[in-house]
Amino acid sequence: MSKATRPSPNTPPRQPDVVRAEKLQAGYAGKAVCGVVSFSVHAGQSMALVGPNGAGKSTVVKTVVGQLEAVSGTAQVNGAEVDDRTLDFRRDVAVVFDDDAFFPALTVEEHLAIVAAGHGVEDVEEVIASELEFFGLTGQAKSRPYNLSSGQRRRMLLAAAFVRPRSLLVLDEPEQRLDTSMRHRLAGRLRAEVDAGLALLVVTHDPDFLSTVATKALFIADEVHSMTPKQAAVAIASENPHAD
Template identity: 55%
Template sequence: MPQPVARAQDLLVGYGGAPVCAPVTFTLHPGRALALVGSNGSGKSTVLRAVIGLLEPSGGKLTVLGREVDERTVEFRSAVSSVLDDDAYFPSLSVAEHLYLVARGHGVLDAWDRVDELLDEFGLVDHAAALPVSLSSGQRRRLLLAAGFARPRSLLVLDEPEQRLDRRMLSALTDRLLAEKASGGAVLMASHDPELVRAVADRALHLDDERNELLSAADAATRIARIPA
């Protein structure tokens, strides 16, 4: 039996000791995708921050690749790729250079070739030499997503990856995530998009402050669609 990529047992997350949702339990294996769904403020992003080591859990157990989460270790950072809502860029680095920094920083040998492929895939070829300040918010989002795929990984953590993407790009992202699973990568994502959840996730965890519920992707998509806008 292969070891799970991520495992949470009665995980409590929150700020200042106050949990934002009920204890979270899940296990995620290679080649699988788990979606975290729920209304705004239900704790999806907070759980993701704990998984990538940016927030210390206030209770329960959380392991990634069989070890307690410690993002200070090189092994953890080599294995976990995350795309949060960080809208921050080096003002002097072009789009292509940002991607090269990530790829080369992770030891990818033919980094420029990989960067070219990602620029093409994420529709950023025309903006390769542009500085991030000149990009639209959607283009910056595509840059962040491309960076998530520019490096080796065992676990891909995405916080609402559908944000600011047009339908075409969302469809391309869906295909990319399915390919990720097929290659043995695990995906943990928070999402409000029923179609993305239905297409990519194997299961979904509906977060709530009273009780968390493990759902099928289809049920989760239906549940998301019911959440008032």
């Protein structure tokens, strides 16, 4: 009779998955736009999704967070089927996609205050001031979003994700419309938060950004396969040799 295998006392315990996709097909009207996707990300990991333009990367992440219905397969966040209507999901997951979603009548500062207060943040004014400073928006705090440049609006949306608690952060090409300095600062901050326990899912076309942020990568196309961050950065650079 064989004995059950016991883990070595030097083996670290397996981390629970923050986000997990199982045989997931993402698409529209029941038609998949890319291959079958299976992956997991736990606390302290960051998964970068890379691939050609139009391959379905954004569709995959929107499906993972419940903004689109899956063609087939499943997605879970913190062990529960994805349902972006639930309090637990909205408490745990912060997302920034490549669209300008804002209230025209509210200032930048008011947007951040609503998000922070709505998620039970203490010292709201102090937290907002810190994010405005980090994202270079202190001078625009009283401005309305439609008076900002596209890059400033992008920074406002990113600030709204950082101003609140989250166990999973999902970003769709966060480097877009940011200058080189801000890209580097954002990448460094994201990696520091991942190292501190954040789970991150990010779509990116920037090899330098990916190299800093990602702990693993997934190539999205007709066939989906895992990559190391180094392999993914090379793949991105080969698709866009003029990337800065």
